[in-house]
Structure formats: structure tokens, C-alpha cells
Amino acid sequence: xxxxxxxxxxxxxxxxxxxxxxxxxxxxxxxxxxxxxxxxxxxxxxxxxxxxxxxxxxxxxxxxxxxxxxxxxxxxxxxxxxxxxxxxxxxxxxxxxxxxxxxxxxxxxxxxxxxxxxxxxxxxxxxxxxxxxxxxxxxxxxxxxxxxxxxxxxxxxxxxxxxxxxxxxxxxxxxxxxxxxxxxxxxxxxxxxxxxxxxxxxxxxxxxxxxxxxxxxxxxxxxxxxxxxxxxxxxxxxxxxxxxxxxxxxxxxxxxxxxxxxxxxxxxxxxxxxxxxxxxxxxxxxxxxxxxxxxxxxxxxxxxxxxxxxxxxxxxxxxxxxxxxxxxxxxxxxxxxxxxxxxxxxxxxxxxxxxxxxxxx
Amino acid sequence: xxxxxxxxxxxxxxxxxxxxxxxxxxxxxxxxxxxxxxxxxxxxxxxxxxxxxxxxxxxxxxxxxxxxxxxxxxxxxxxxxxxxxxxxxxxxxxxxxxxxxxxxxxxxxxxxxxxxxxxxxxxxxxxxxxxxxxxxxxxxxxxxxxxxxxxxxxxxxxxxxxxxxxxxxxxxxxxxxxxxxxxxxxxxxxxxxxxxxxxxxxxxxxxxxxxxxxxxxxxxxxxxxxxxxxxxxxxxxxxxxxxxxxxxxxxxxxxxxxxxxxxxxxxxxxxxxxxxxxxxxxxxxxxxxxxxxxxxxxxxxxxxxxxxxxxxxxxxxxxxxxxxxxxxxxxxxxxxxxxxxxxxxxxxxxxxxxxxxxxxx
Numbered sequence: 001x002x003x004x005x006x007x008x009x010x011x012x013x014x015x016x017x018x019x020x021x022x023x024x025x026x027x028x029x030x031x032x033x034x035x036x037x038x039x040x041x042x043x044x045x046x047x048x049x050x051x052x053x054x055x056x057x058x059x060x061x062x063x064x065x066x067x068x069x070x071x072x073x074x075x076x077x078x079x080x081x082x083x084x085x086x087x088x089x090x091x092x093x094x095x096x097x098x099x100x101x102x103x104x105x106x107x108x109x110x111x112x113x114x115x116x117x118x119x120x121x122x123x124x125x126x127x128x129x130x131x132x133x134x135x136x137x138x139x140x141x142x143x144x145x146x147x148x149x150x151x152x153x154x155x156x157x158x159x160x161x162x163x164x165x166x167x168x169x170x171x172x173x174x175x176x177x178x179x180x181x182x183x184x185x186x187x188x189x190x191x192x193x194x195x196x197x198x199x200x201x202x203x204x205x206x207x208x209x210x211x212x213x214x215x216x217x218x219x220x221x222x223x224x225x226x227x228x229x230x231x232x233x234x235x236x237x238x239x240x241x242x243x244x245x246x247x248x249x250x251x252x253x254x255x256x257x258x259x260x261x262x263x264x265x266x267x268x269x270x271x272x273x274x275x276x277x278x279x280x281x282x283x284x285x286x287x288x289x290x291x292x293x294x295x296x297x298x299x300x301x302x303x304x305x306x307x308x309x310x311x312x313x314x315x316x317x318x319x320x321x322x323x324x325x326x327x328x329x330x331x332x333x334x335x336x337x338x339x340x341x342x343x344x345x346x347x348x349x350x351x352x353x354x355x356x357x358x359x360x361x
Numbered sequence: 362x363x364x365x366x367x368x369x370x371x372x373x374x375x376x377x378x379x380x381x382x383x384x385x386x387x388x389x390x391x392x393x394x395x396x397x398x399x400x401x402x403x404x405x406x407x408x409x410x411x412x413x414x415x416x417x418x419x420x421x422x423x424x425x426x427x428x429x430x431x432x433x434x435x436x437x438x439x440x441x442x443x444x445x446x447x448x449x450x451x452x453x454x455x456x457x458x459x460x461x462x463x464x465x466x467x468x469x470x471x472x473x474x475x476x477x478x479x480x481x482x483x484x485x486x487x488x489x490x491x492x493x494x495x496x497x498x499x500x501x502x503x504x505x506x507x508x509x510x511x512x513x514x515x516x517x518x519x520x521x522x523x524x525x526x527x528x529x530x531x532x533x534x535x536x537x538x539x540x541x542x543x544x545x546x547x548x549x550x551x552x553x554x555x556x557x558x559x560x561x562x563x564x565x566x567x568x569x570x571x572x573x574x575x576x577x578x579x580x581x582x583x584x585x586x587x588x589x590x591x592x593x594x595x596x597x598x599x600x601x602x603x604x605x606x607x608x609x610x611x612x613x614x615x616x617x618x619x620x621x622x623x624x625x626x627x628x629x630x631x632x633x634x635x636x637x638x639x640x641x642x643x644x645x646x647x648x649x650x651x652x653x654x655x656x657x658x659x660x661x662x663x664x665x666x667x668x669x670x671x672x673x674x675x676x677x678x679x680x681x682x683x684x685x686x687x688x689x690x691x692x693x694x695x696x697x698x699x700x701x702x703x704x705x706x707x708x709x710x711x712x713x714x715x716x717x718x719x720x721x722x
Contacts, residue, residue, distance in 0.1 A: 010454055011379060017692035018372060022710045030707070057418050059433050061466045066438050068429050072420050077427050079442075081462060083469020089700040093371055093468055097694045101442060105422045107454055108444020117695035121703055153704035177701060184704050331378035333458045334478035339450040340538060342482055343514035344545050346391070349383045 005111075005322065011335035016114040016317060020326040025118065028320065031161040034154075038126040038133075038162055040316040044308050045130070048282035050074060051308050055262045063087060065239065071307035077103045078311035080116055084239060086213060095150070095213055096120065102314035109333060112318045116310065121151055123313040124305055125158035127258075128233045131301035132163050132207060134284050134291035135256060136231035140206035141167050146198050146220055147212035147236055147244075148172035148181040155209050155235065156185055163207075168192045171201035173212075199225055210244045211235040223248035228296040235303045237268045245300075247271045253300035256281050256291075258309075267302040278302070366472075366683065372696035377475040377678060381687040386479065389681065392522040395515075399487040399494075399523055401677040405669050406491070409643035411435060412669050416623045424448060426600060432668035438464045439672035441477055445600060447574060456511070456574055457481065463675035470694065473679045477671065482512055484674040485666055486519035488619075489594045492662035493524050493568060495645050495652035496617060497592035501567035502528050507559050507581055508573035508597055508605075509533035509542040516570050516596065517546055524568075529553045532562035534573075560586055571605045572596040584609035589657040596664045598629045606661075608632045614661035617642050617652075619670070628663040639663070 005014050016024070025033050044051070052072040059066045064085030071078055082098035089095055098116035103109060143165045145152055149172070159165035168190050170178045178194045185192060195201040202208060202225050210220050213236060226232070226249050237243040245268050255278045257263040264274055281301070283289035292299055321327055336345035346352065366375050377385070386394050405412070413433040420427045425446030432439055443459035450456055459477035464470060504526045506513055510533070520526035529551050531539045539555045546553060556562040563569060563586050571581050574597060587593070587610050598604040606629050616639045618624040625635055642662070644650035653660055682688055697706035707713065 015691065018695045019692050022707055025707060026710060026713050052420060054418065057415065057429065057431060059413060059431060059438055059466075061433075061435065063467050064469055066433075066464060066466070066469050068418065068431060068440060070418060070420060070429060072422075072427075074422065077420055079429060081440075081471070083464075085467075085469045088468050091468070092700060093470065094695060094697075094700050094703070097470065099471075099693055103427060103444075105420075105427070106424050106446075107449050107452070108425055108427050108446045109454065109458065110442070110460075115693055115695065118703065118707065149701040150703040180699070180702055180705065184702070184708055330376065331380050332460055332476055334379050334455060334476065336455075338541070339453060339455050340510040341541055341545070342455070342479065342511040344541065346383055346386060346479065347545055349387060352387050 009335065011331050011333045012329035013110045013332045014112050014321065014327040015330045016112070016321065016327050018115045018118065021115050021118045024317070024320065024324065024326040025122070027324070027326070030157050034122060034126050034129070034158045034161045037122060037313060037316050038130050038158070040312040041123065041126055041309050042130055042285060044312040045282040045285045047073070053259060053307070055265070056307065069307040069310060071311050072105055073311070075105055076315065077105050078307070078314045080307065080310040082116070082120065100310055100314050102318055112314060113330065114314060114317055116313070119313050119317065120310070121154045123309045124151060124235065124303070125154035127309050128155055128209065128235060128301065128303055129158035129162035131256060131281055131303070132159060132231060132233060135299040135301060136163060137206045137229055137292065137295065140231070141165060142169065142205045143167070144169045144171070144201040144205035144208040145181070146171050146201055146208065146210045148177040149211065149213050151211040151235060152181050153184050155211060156190065159207065160189065165207065166190055169195050169201040169203065169205055171195045171198050205230065207231045207233060209233040209235060212244055218244055219246050220244040221249055222246045226252070226298060228298065230298055232298065232300040233303065234268050234300060237302070239266050240270060243268050243271055250300065253298040254279065255300045255302055256284065257302050258304060258306040262306060263302055263304050266304040269302055370696065372692050372694045373690035374471045374693045375473050375682065375688040376691045377473070377682065377688050379476045379479065382476050382479045385678070385681065385685065385687040386483070388685070391518050395483060395487050395490065395519045395522045398483060398674060398677050399491050399519070401673040402484065402487055402670050403491055403646060405673040406643040406646045408434070414620060414668070416626070417668065430668040430671060432672050433466055434672070436466055437676065438466050439668070439675045441668065441671040443477070443481065461671055461675050463679055473675060474691065475675060475678055477674070480674050480678065481671070482515045484670045485512060485596065485664070486515035488670050489516055489570065489596060489662065489664055490519035490523035492617060492642055492664070493520060493592060493594060496660040496662060497524060498567045498590055498653065498656065501592070502526060503530065503566045504528070505530045505532070505562040505566035505569040506542070507532050507562055507569065507571045509538040510572065510574050512572040512596060513542050514545050516572060517551065520568065521550060526568065527551055530556050530562040530564065530566055532556045532559050566591065568592045568594060570594040570596060573605055579605055580607050581605040582610055583607045584613070587613070587659060589659065591659055593659065593661040594664065595629050595661060598663070600627050601631060604629050604632055611661065614659040615640065616661045616663055617645065618663050619665060619667040623667060624663055624665050627665040630663055
């Protein structure tokens with residue numbers, strides 16, 4: 001295998017900044033990027049059993065959480081650093097920021113460092129659309145989008161690219177968020193309605209995406225709002241203490257999850273008994289389990305975001321990055337002439353004072 | 362608290378490359394760097410109970426291991442990415458490379474990204490010297506240095522800076538390694554002897570540092586080689602299946618460790634019963650436990666390297682970096698005008714094709 005980034009310098013690691021990521025996404029095109037990324041995520045779900053899976057390593061504080069999400073397929077290793085601090089928006093910061101590293105298992109050397117704030121937004125939407133492909137009613141065109149924050153437009157674009165959704169019913173407790181969403185998506189092929197209530201947004205929707213951000217038990221959807229046959233894409237309930245759906249909706253739904261040990265802690269199903277039956281998305285994708293079986297069924301994708309999806313995203317970015325100029329090389333790894341001579345590298349560094357003091361001696 | 366790196370741009374994170382780290386180390390001076398770094402490590406050991414401690418998260422493969430080592434003191438969070446691949450040297454790569462991140466717990470934003478290959482070598486040596494300060498015989502001047510690879514000179518410099526060690530007895534199974542060590546340390550204030558055997562190296566030594574690299578059970582020191590009163594600084598035995606000392610030495614020694622749950626898996630004491638008594642270094646430093654009590658006692662620091670030491674090292678580098686030009690700022694974090702408008706940032710990016718397609722519409 002030739003390394004597309006081969007430069008003969010073992011110290012260098014390609015780095016994709018936020019600026020570079022935007023260049024890459026726009027060069028490829030948002031819809032195509034989402035479609036191709038969904039393909040990578042699907043491919044990795046198909047070989048689910050090849051992955052070394054650990055629940056994320058979380059460091060909780062009063063203000064939020066910092067997490068490391070590692071995984072490996074035996075050939076490559078990836079991890080994401082991600083924070084979640086709901087109060088950040090008050091200081092003009094992002095609630096969630098992230099970066100990730102992709103590495104070679106054979107020698108442990110990083111192959112890519114990338115911003116993952118934008119990339120996470122894209123992979124979250126791509127994973128939702130992937131689940132939707134298997135679970136949503138066939139021919140669905142209308143999606144209710146409840147919670148119109150940072151994730152909303154990405155969800156809309158992914159469902160458009162993958163499922164052909166072209167009618168959006170927007171609702172947010174903060175009307176300005178819906179207006180922002182409306183402005184951002186204007187002219188991109190959607191028929192959009194801003195709704196005054198969540199109930200109103202549900203009218204005629206075949207898919208409902210919930211993507212609200214408060215770190216608290218909330219009830220964005222109540223049982224009476226959910227009719228037969230709908231697909232629920234629950235994105236916002238993604239950490240302990242943070243849910244969006246009334247428990248009664250869950251017991252009426254067939255629930256699909258990424259990785260049960262993590263979702264039972266972080267997802268909507270934290271409200272249920274620990275042995276409540278759920279189906280794993282990878283088993284639906286590989287045909288080992290059924291997705292949507294009948295028109296009246298309520299399907300629920302309880303999305304929390306799993307490490308393999310970040311792995312797929314890093315894998316995709318690295319493949320797409322080769323041959324472009326949307327990265328810089330970072331001098332991250334010490335590369336002495338002789339591997340055991342790390343001190344000698346310091347000693348021979350131009351202007352080394354060690355050398356100077358020795359010369360004086 | 363004012364941020365010494367304040368630049369009014371929330372997207373930027375200072376990055377210390379290998380080149381920058383060498384500049385910083387040489388500007389400060391290796392001995393002073395090691396002395397000050399030891400101070401930071403000692404300070405953090407003194408507030409040991411403030412740290413959130415988790416054993417490292419390891420991903421093992423046939424060829425080696427990739428690990429994440431996170432910790433937090435409640436105000437700051439740090440983690441290190443580090444690999445261990447003994448076969449790497451055959452391809453001209455380092456056995457161990459590392460980088461680390463230091464972040465603000467309050468908002469989850471990274472404050473520093475740094476190379477840590479050089480920094481780990483320095484912090485490992487600094488921690489050994491710190492343990493030596495409390496455990497080695499008073500007035501010790503002679504150290505046997507067994508294993509003359511990448512870590513050897515750093516150990517020598519740290520014990521010189523902190524304890525005044527100025528006589529070294531070098532031994533390595535590969536004579537060329539000892540010769541490299543001799544060359545690198547020439548003129549830096551040591552009286553050095555290259556020895557033909559490990560036994561020979563032990564002659565007259567008050568401290569013995571073992572820092573060999575093979576990933577296998579080895580017996581660098583046998584029981585008969587270890588006389589009364591010596592301090593053993595065992596650096597090389599640092600992962601499951603990798604030890605350096607004969608078991609009988611361990612049972613004759615008073616053993617001091619960083620974090621017992623990790624050392625029992627990775628250190629020399631993996632050879633002992635899981636309840637074999639060990640003392641924690643932080644308790645010696647805070648005066649809650651005795652260090653060296655008598656001249657004839659054999660003390661053993663079973664070093665494996667713990668996350669708090671990396672935290673201390675990142676904390677030190679960040680403090681010392683302020684006001685220098687030994688870093689660059691990376692555009693790592695998305696910083697939209699409005700935190701919830703991540704998609705809008707993409708949309709308004711110069712040359713955005715999204716915008717173009719909308720204009721055409």
C-alpha cells in the first residue's frame with residue numbers, strides 16, 4: 001500500500017483545520033459529502049464485528065463533559081476528543097467542539113489530525129440518514145425538524161441527499177433559531193414551514209427529527225403527538241440526564257441503536273428498564289434483523305453517536321484529502337536520525353546550548 | 362485570570378511542534394527544564410487527591426499498543442496519546458511517540474496541543490529523579506545506567522540536576538547504545554564508564570536505573586546483583602508482559618509506585634501477588650508515609666508513567682510558553698459568529714458553492 005501523503009519525512013502528520021475542512025466540504029459539495037460519508041459509515045457498520053468497541057471515556061464536571069472516543073478495526077485506530085458544555089453558547093463558544101486522530105495500528109503513528117466540529121455535525125446527520133434509509137416509511141418526503149440549532153440544517157441536507165426529503169416543518173422554542181434555519185436552507189430545494197408548536201410541526205410528517213440541546217430531562221414529544229407509521233430520529237438525547245421523548249413513546253416504538261451499552265447510558269432508553277429490547281443498527285444493515293416491517297409501525301433511531309462513525313469520518317476525510325491542498329503537515333513526531341538517539345537530536349539542534357556548554361568545557 | 366495566549370480568536374489553539382519543543386527546552390536549558398518540571402510534578406503529587414484518576418485506555422495489537430491517558434484536577438483536563446511499538450526502530454521509527462492536549466474543564470476548549478515524545482522523555486526522567494530525591498541514599502553520586510536507549514541520557518541529566526549524580530556506569534546489551542550515550546553526555550559533567558556486563562555496571566552504584574525496551578519478561582537484574590542500601594529506579598518494565606527485575610529482588614525491596622491499580626498491571630509488581638504491599642509516591646511526598654528509613658534498605662521505584670505526570674508536563678509547558686514564539690496557533694475549533702449557526706459558517710465561507718447554487722436558483 002502506498003501512502004498518498006508519502007513525503008519521506010516520518011515526523012509529519014497531515015492536519016485539517018476548520019478552514020481546510022470547509023474548503024474540502026465545499027469542494028466536494030455538502031450533499032455529495034454526506035452521501036459518500038454515509039457510504040463509509042454503512043461500510044463500517046457492515047463490518048461491525050471487526051471493531052474494538054469501548055464505551056467513551058468521559059470526564060464529567062458541573063459545567064459539562066470532556067470525552068475521548070477510541071476505536072480500532074485492527075489496522076487503523078481512531079479517536080475523537082469532544083466536549084459538551086451547554087452553557088458555552090452564552091460566551092459565544094460552541095456547545096460541542098471536537099477534533100480527531102486517525103492512526104496506523106502497525107506502528108502507532110498518527111496518519112491524520114482533523115478538526116471534528118464540522119465533521120461531527122456531518123457524520124451525525126449522515127448516520128441519522130443511514131438509519132432513516134432502513135427505517136423510515138418508503139417514499140417519505142416530509143420531515144418535522146424540532147430543535148433548530150447547530151445540527152438542524154445538516155440533518156435536513158442528509159435526509160434530502162439520502163432519502164429525498166424536500167418538505168420541512170421547523171419548530172424551536174426559540175423562534176430565532178427556526179428563522180436562522182429557514183434563511184440557511186432557503187434556495188436549497190426545500191419547501192419549508194416554520195411552526196408555532198411542536199404539535200403543529202408534526203402535522204403530515206413521516207419522519208420527525210428531534211435535535212434540541214438542553215442538558216436536562218425534557219419532553220419535546222409527548223405520546224399523543226406521535227401517530228402510527230412515523231419514523232423518529234432522536235438526536236438530542238445523548239448523555240445521562242438528557243432526553244427528549246416521553247417514556248410512553250418509547251414503549252410503543254421499535255427501537256434501533258448504535259451500541260447498546262453506550263445508548264442505555266446516554267440515549268432515550270436510559271428511561272427504560274436495562275433489559276428493554278432494542279435492535280442494533282448494524283444487524284439491520286447486514287440483514288440479520290428487520291428494519292421497518294409494516295406501515296403502521298413506529299420506528300425510533302435513538303442516536304447518541306458512536307466511535308466507529310468518527311472512525312468512518314476520519315477514514316473518509318483521509319481518502320478524500322489525498323491529492324488536495326486542504327491540509328498542512330504538522331511536525332508532530334520526533335524523528336531522530338537514529339531512533340534510540342532522542343537526546344542526540346536535542347544535542348545537535350541548531351544553536352543547542354548543550355553543545356555550546358560542551359564546547360566551552 | 363487572564364489568558365496569556367489571549368488573541369480574541371476562539372478558534373485558535375497553541376501548538377508546540379517537535380521543533381518548538383526543542384527550542385523551548387534549549388532556551389530554558391535541559392537541567393533547569395528538568396528541575397522546574399520536577400517541581401510541577403511534585404506540586405501535582407502533593408494534591409494527588411484532587412485528580413480524577415483512570416487507568417489508561419489501551420488498544421493492544423500484535424505489534425504494540427496505542428494508549429490514551431486522561432486526567433483532570435477539576436479545573437484543567439489533560440490527556441496523552443502514546444504508542445509503544447518495539448519493532449518500530451527497525452523501520453527507523455521511534456518505539457514510543459506521543460502528543461498531548463491540555464484543556465479548560467469549564468468550557469471544554471483545548472488550551473494547548475503539544476508534541477510529547479521529547480516531553481515524555483523529560484517527564485519520565487523528572488519523575489524518576491523526584492522519586493530518587495525521597496528514596497535514594499543521601500549523598501549518592503554513582504548511578505548504574507542499564508539500558509542505554511532513548512531514555513538513558515534524560516535519566517542521567519535529571520539525576521544530575523536533582524540529586525547531584527556525576528558518576529555513571531553504563532551498560533547495554535548493544536555496545537553501540539552505550540557508546541552513543543557516552544558521546545552524547547561527554548562534556549556535560551559526568552565521569553562515565555562503559556561496562557561489559559550488568560554486574561560490572563552495578564559496582565559501587567548507589568542508584569541503579571534500568572531502562573531497557575524489549576516487550577518481554579526479561580531479567581536485567583538478578584537477585585545476587587543487588588546489594589543492601591541501593592535505590593532501584595525501574596523504568597523499563599511498563600506494560601503487561603514487560604519486566605526487567607527478577608522477582609526475588611522485588612520481595613527484598615520496599616516498593617514505591619505512582620498509581621497502584623495501573624502499576625499492578627504494567628509494572629515490575631505484575632510478577633507479585635495482587636495484594637503485595639506497595640507504597641504510593643504521593644504519600645511519601647506529602648509526608649504521610651516514610652521514604653528511605655535506613656541505610657541498608659533496598660528501595661524500588663516501579664515507574665510506569667502516570668497521566669498526572671503528563672498533566673504536570675503540559676501545565677509546565679503552557680506556563681513557560683507564554684510570551685515566547687515557540688508555538689503556532691492552529692485553527693482547530695469552529696468559531697461561527699453565532700454558536701448555533703455552524704451550517705451558516707459553511708454557507709458564508711468565501712466561494713461557497715452552496716451560496717452559488719442558491720444564487721442561481
